[in-house]
Amino acid sequence: GESVGLHLPTLSVQEGDNSIINCAYSNSASDYFIWYKQESGKGPQFIIDIRSNMDKRQGQRVTVLLNKTVKHLSLQIAATQPGDSAVYFCAENIRSGGSYIPTFGRGTSLIVHP
Amino acid sequence: KAGVTQTPRYLIKTRGQQVTLSCSPISGHRSVSWYQQTPGQGLQFLFEYFSETQRNKGNFPGRFSGRQFSNSRSEMNVSTLELGDSALYLCASSSDPGTGMSEQYFGPGTRLTVT
Numbered sequence: 215g216e217s218v219g220l221h222l223p224t225l226s227v228q229e230g231d232n233s234i235i236n237c238a239y240s241n242s243a244s245d246y247f248i249w250y251k252q253e254s255g256k257g258p259q260f261i262i263d264i265r266s267n268m269d270k271r272q273g274q275r276v277t278v279l280l281n282k283t284v285k286h287l288s289l290q291i292a293a294t295q296p297g298d299s300a301v302y303f304c305a306e307n308i309r310s311g312g313s314y315i316p317t318f319g320r321g322t323s324l325i326v327h328p
Numbered sequence: 329k330a331g332v333t334q335t336p337r338y339l340i341k342t343r344g345q346q347v348t349l350s351c352s353p354i355s356g357h358r359s360v361s362w363y364q365q366t367p368g369q370g371l372q373f374l375f376e377y378f379s380e381t382q383r384n385k386g387n388f389p390g391r392f393s394g395r396q397f398s399n400s401r402s403e404m405n406v407s408t409l410e411l412g413d414s415a416l417y418l419c420a421s422s423s424d425p426g427t428g429m430s431e432q433y434f435g436p437g438t439r440l441t442v443t
Binding site for chain 2: 233246255256257258259260263265285303307309310311313315316317318319320321
């Protein structure tokens with residue numbers, strides 16, 4: 215499959231555990247944040263987003279927490295499954311030209327052991 | 329509904345050549361963005377087009393250019409290829425109503441190798 219990065223931080227968990235993936239962002243002007251999942255050989259897949267006027271948002275089995283004070287974002291995956299194994303990226307977005315300019319984190323490799 | 333398609337999937341070029349990559353967005357999507365992904369730099373934003381206009385551009389040299397057609401299909405061009413341009417080039421489309429905040433759907437990418 216496609217290599218999305220060398221020496222990525224790795225999180226190894228057992229199936230059924232909860233996973234927490236962290237991301238530090240750099241620009242205090244960023245006001246929109248997205249988490250992506252990328253499986254080997256595929257393009258990134260949108261998981262969940264959050265605007266800067268929120269500090270928590272929940273989806274199906276996933277929760278994103280945003281702490282603007284320390285510029286930190288986290289993705290919590292409940293009851294992690296082997297199919298969750300992938301590289302996870304956060305993206306901070308800055309408003310520009312009626313849209314956003316994204317900056318991506320390097321990613322974290324999640325390995326789920328059956 | 330068909331997903332985002334990118335052609336070609338794999339490409340090998342020589343330094344100094346130019347290359348054109350193509351992206352067909354999901355039907356009805358007017359926003360198309362391009363990204364470069366490398367092991368060293370990770371995922372980086374190249375540019376975004378919306379209704380045939382470039383709405384935003386990342387920090388890449390002028391050798392990287394793009395355009396969008398009236399049917400929302402997009403192409404990106406890299407001229408005077410360098411070894412460092414070897415990467416996975418990803419295209420993403422969204423049904424953005426104009427706010428910029430809508431889910432992006434990525435294609436599988438074009439793997440470009442420059443020798």
